[in-house]
């Protein structure tokens with residue numbers, strides 16, 4: 001009595017297998033018109049995707065990267081600090097006096113860093129740093145090429161060759177980006193309004 005059952009099960013299995021292979025073939029049977037459209041040309045890609053127009057991609061990355069938090073002067077408004085869009089990314093304003101830093105107030109058990117109203121000047125155990133002018137003016141990144149920019153973010157050295165870049169500049173995070181994304185950031189920075197603004201040099205503890 002066992003044998004017919006086995007045969008029946010085997011027959012059912014093969015029917016199901018045939019149905020399965022039919023349904024597996026079904027998508028291939030769709031007419032060519034149902035295929036997705038051909039890939040768009042690179043320039044038409046949205047800024048969220050690598051390979052997009054470099055200036056648009058760069059803007060997307062600069063906004064995400066929070067560069068303006070430190071590199072754009074602020075306005076004090078009734079709603080708190082706002083970006084001064086008339087001098088976007090122009091760094092610590094040269095006309096904002098910075099009193100001699102009081103490093104004595106810093107301690108490992110207490111506060112280890114402080115900043116000014118613009119969030120462009122920072123004091124910490126490393127000394128005092130001023131956010132750089134990132135606009136294409138001669139007082140900003142005017143003399144930089146995209147390879148200078150990439151070398152800076154990869155090495156953490158000023159212009160890729162000079163002194164160590166100090167906190168709180170997050171060069172390590174930028175250095176983790178692809179060359180193309182760094183080039184896109186640089187392309188966007190080159191496209192913003194040039195602002196003439198000489199940012200003071202950093203003061204390290206050994207200098208005072």
Ligand code: HEC
Nearest residue numbers: 065066067070129130131132152158159165166168169202
């Ligand atoms: C938390 C604050 C902060 C943020 C956010 C920030 N920076 Fe900076 N950045 C600084 C400071 C401060 C300096 C100056 C550091 C020094 O003098 O060593 C600096 C310096 C630089 C320099 C000059 C480096 C050199 O070789 O001298 C470049 C270029 C730069 N930042 C680009 C950017 C870009 C692009 C972004 C956004 C993706 C960004 N920064 C985000 C604070 C910041």
